Amino acid sequence: MIKRTLYFGNPSYLSLRNGQLVLRLPEVSKNDALPDTFKREAERTIPIEDIGVVVLDHSQITVTHGLLEALLENNCAVITCDKNRMPVGLMLPLCGNTTQTERFRHQLTASQPLKKQLWQQTVQQKIANQAAVLESRGIGARNMRAWIGEVRSGDTGNMEARAAAYYWSALFPEFKGFRRDREGNPPNQLLNYGYAIVRAVVARALVVSGLLPTWGIHHHNRYNAYCLADDVMEPYRPYVDKLVCDIVASGADYAVMTTDLKAKLLSLPVVEVDIQGRRSPLMVAVAQTTASLYKCFSGELRKIVYPEM
Incomplete structure (x- = not known):
């Protein structure tokens, strides 16, 4: 199975729900004038098992610990970028093989x-x-x-x-x-x-x-x-x-x-x-x-x- 590479380059909320990465945009999440149905439809979800690499390229991205844990448990590589928007950090799982x-x-x-x-x-x-x-x-x-x-x-x-x-x-x-x-x-x-x-x-x-x-x-x-x-x-x-x-x-x-x-x-x-x-x-x-x-x-x-x- 080919794993997906995900790139996030805008302010985002990234969390975990039911084994899925959930992407929400701050301007949508914080706008109380918008109906809840619209907010839910504005969400995007991606199965964790489909992800191989995640690139975080914005200083206003929020990632929950639960999502990080799930990504690493599924042997995903998480790349963070610096203020110049170039890759600067890499997070990998500590244990990726049973033997x-x-x-x-x-x-x-x-x-x-x-x-x-x-x-x-x-x-x-x-x-x-x-x-x-x-x-x-x-x-x-x-x-x-x-x-x-x-x-x-x-x-x-x-x-x-x-x-x-x-x-x-x-x-x-x-x-x-x-x-x-x-x-x-x-x-x-x-x-x-x-x-x-x-x-x-x-x-x-x-x-x-x-x-x-x-x-x-x-x-x-x-x-x-x-x-x-x-x-x-x-x-x-x-x-x-x-x-x-x-x-x-x-x-x-x-x-x-x-x-x-x-x-x-x-x-x-x-x-x-x-x-x-x-x-x-x-x-x-x-x-x-x-x-x-x-x-x-x-x-x-x-x-x-x-x-x-």
Whole structure:
């Protein structure tokens, strides 16, 4: 079942009733002149079990504790945005799998050689997907295809960085001297927003698979609560890049993050990707990736399942 991504960008009351998320607008709820029947008809309800990601993007949104509890019990990721309306926080359930302790043990005791091999596979697929994005735009990527075979265990030669340097210099020929920088010029803010959505989807899937999003196979920043999510999302980043390229090519004004732009980026969880020879929504593919990662930790598999562009 494909879970829904919900975006709330206006003042709202969000509560729980009969296993449903209830959306009410303050101006309707507080207007005593309106009949109760109109107020009830103005409500919108969504089954909790249908929700995968919730984005809260307004300082005047009120969320009840009962709703938060229900969302987390159903393995939903809740994203909060800052005053600039960019993702700043992520809430995930503490327990998302019935055999979580056993799965934690497999993850925490994974050998260093295994983790290096998993990172090698991750970097190889990331570079392959980046090359596919360039080729889809008519940009040569033979060098990147060659670099895939040069990625060693643990990426000791740092081929990921080498590929990234070429990739970002070539991806946006419309912008002379474009640099990928979180604080950089547009369309960097579109990339930031898209990556935050995918990161939440990956972190949610890791929890559902019974894994610790904090304990990475490569990333290990002590201040990063989602190191493993940042590892696993690497081959998925090019899907964000491609969508942003499409937005830029469409001629849309992307200098400011509008509701329309956010809507396009919030479609990422349902973008169709190729994984294991089949087409699947990105959110479903991520679940296959994290499930395969656990099997690598437990010794059932030797390779992570990633999508191919």
